[in-house]
Amino acid sequence: MDRDVPPPPRIFTLEPASGVPIYRQLIEQVRRLVASGHLAPGAELPSVREVAAEYTVNPTTISKAYGLLELEGLVQRHRGKPMTIAPLRRSQHSLAQRLRQIEPQVESLVLAARQLDVRAVDLTHLIERKMQEQDT
Amino acid sequence: MMYDADAGGAPVIRVRDLGKVIGAKAILSNISVDVEPGSIVGLLGKNGAGKTSLLDVLLGFSPPSSGSCRVFGEDSFHLPAAAKRRIGFVPQQDELLDSLTGAQQLALNAALHTAWDEPLIARLVREWEVPLDRRIQVLSGGERQKIATLLAIGHQPDLLVLDEPASSLDPVARRQFLRELLDIAESPTRTVLFSTHIVSDLERVAGQVWIVRDGRLVWAGELDTLKESVARVTLVAHADLPSHLGLEGLVSQRTDGRCVQLVLTGWHDERQRELADRWGAEVTVERLSLEEIFLELHS
Numbered sequence: 048m049d050r051d052v053p054p055p056p057r058i059f060t061l062e063p064a065s066g067v068p069i070y071r072q073l074i075e076q077v078r079r080l081v082a083s084g085h086l087a088p089g090a091e092l093p094s095v096r097e098v099a100a101e102y103t104v105n106p107t108t109i110s111k112a113y114g115l116l117e118l119e120g121l122v123q124r125h126r127g128k129p130m131t132i133a134p135l136r137r138s139q140h141s142l143a144q145r146l147r148q149i150e151p152q153v154e155s156l157v158l159a160a161r162q163l164d165v166r167a168v169d170l171t172h173l174i175e176r177k178m179q180e181q182d183t
Numbered sequence: 184m185m186y187d188a189d190a191g192g193a194p195v196i197r198v199r200d201l202g203k204v205i206g207a208k209a210i211l212s213n214i215s216v217d218v219e220p221g222s223i224v225g226l227l228g229k230n231g232a233g234k235t236s237l238l239d240v241l242l243g244f245s246p247p248s249s250g251s252c253r254v255f256g257e258d259s260f261h262l263p264a265a266a267k268r269r270i271g272f273v274p275q276q277d278e279l280l281d282s283l284t285g286a287q288q289l290a291l292n293a294a295l296h297t298a299w300d301e302p303l304i305a306r307l308v309r310e311w312e313v314p315l316d317r318r319i320q321v322l323s324g325g326e327r328q329k330i331a332t333l334l335a336i337g338h339q340p341d342l343l344v345l346d347e348p349a350s351s352l353d354p355v356a357r358r359q360f361l362r363e364l365l366d367i368a369e370s371p372t373r374t375v376l377f378s379t380h381i382v383s384d385l386e387r388v389a390g391q392v393w394i395v396r397d398g399r400l401v402w403a404g405e406l407d408t409l410k411e412s413v414a415r416v417t418l419v420a421h422a423d424l425p426s427h428l429g430l431e432g433l434v435s436q437r438t439d440g441r442c443v444q445l446v447l448t449g450w451h452d453e454r455q456r457e458l459a460d461r462w463g464a465e466v467t468v469e470r471l472s473l474e475e476i477f478l479e480l481h482s
Contacts, residue, residue: 063383063386064383064474065472066470067410067470070407096369100362100365103361103362103365104388105389105406107222107390108390154456158455158465162465
């Protein structure tokens with residue numbers, strides 16, 4: 048397949064001097080861009096080489112990010128072609144797997160709730176309401 | 184050609200229990216480390232920590248006092264000529280010939296090497312704006328450094344070693360230079376090892392980091408792993424915390440009554456919950472940049 052339209056330049060913001068490793072920054076940003084719809088299923092990702100050259104960063108940290116995103120099922124690798132954002136995948140992972148992915152965020156949420164003396168039942172209500180808001 | 188056998192993944196450099204003593208002083212102690220082909224290794228340390236001494240032994244300029252150092256599988260102090268030709272080196276003090284012009288110096292080195300990559304050098308002369316027609320003695324430090332770098336990469340070395348390579352380059356030239364390092368190491372058989380005190384350069388392009396302190400390697404591993412394993416952790420408890428929390432991997436600690444700030448190695452995210460439960464404290468975790476990690480390891 049010809050690439051008529053090259054991937055948009057600088058879709059990521061990578062901060063090499065951050066305490067967060069570059070691969071983690073990249074994973075987070077792809078997740079967010081997908082969640083927000085900025086990267087739709089089928090969208091092409093710039094190659095490891097392109098990202099490394101564009102941001103002048105070590106390619107191994109980029110390929111680590113892409114590898115982990117592939118494992119997560121968020122992107123798909125194609126032989127000799129750019130990687131793409133995977134189709135929406137509700138059933139690809141079990142509920143347990145999906146819950147495991149969200150666990151770190153839940154942990155920090157629980158921590159914040161404890162610090163603010165928010166009860167579990169109130170927090171749960173808030174989560175339910177927020178999820179309903181997003182569904183509509 | 185005779186070394187093709189080790190192109191497929193054997194370490195480019197293998198150091199075991201390396202020690203170097205000069206007079207009565209231990210310059211390097213107990214260093215064991217491997218360098219895999221295709222990697223970019225950044226060597227970080229304070230002035231006098233032993234960076235240049237380590238590079239000298241790796242390159243076979245001086246013998247180890249104890250232990251072993253092998254490059255391309257050969258004893259580094261007795262490297263055969265064929266192995267030496269696979270190495271490119273940019274020393275801290277360049278060894279350019281002052282009376283030559285840049286063009287003459289490049290031509291001299293090109294004549295010494297059959298593998299000289301003239302198109303690459305021509306491209307870099309253009310991109311890096313290297314002055315070729317003036318005598319080297321009138322060039323600036325940065326211009327000299329560019330020529331010294333061209334001399335080290337023109338023969339397409341499999342192992343490129345640079346001692347403080349970008350110290351005299353301006354930010355634009357440094358970025359161009361870093362791109363070139365990435366280009367070189369893109370080949371799975373080519374390896375770059377550079378020492379620097381410019382942490383931001385290292386943070387960009389190095390996949391592996393070595394931190395040398397007082398002649399010892401206090402870290403040798405992936406930069407990503409280093410950043411993940413060091414954290415600054417703040418505990419705020421309801422009552423005064425003891426001054427000794429008995430924690431593993433403690434780098435530094437500041438205690439102020441109910442509040443304790445720690446820098447820990449061997450960090451993993453589960454430790455946050457453990458600390459919170461054990462001390463009944465609010466625990467916040469902050470990630471450190473390489474510069475902060477470096478400073479903490481030297482505090």
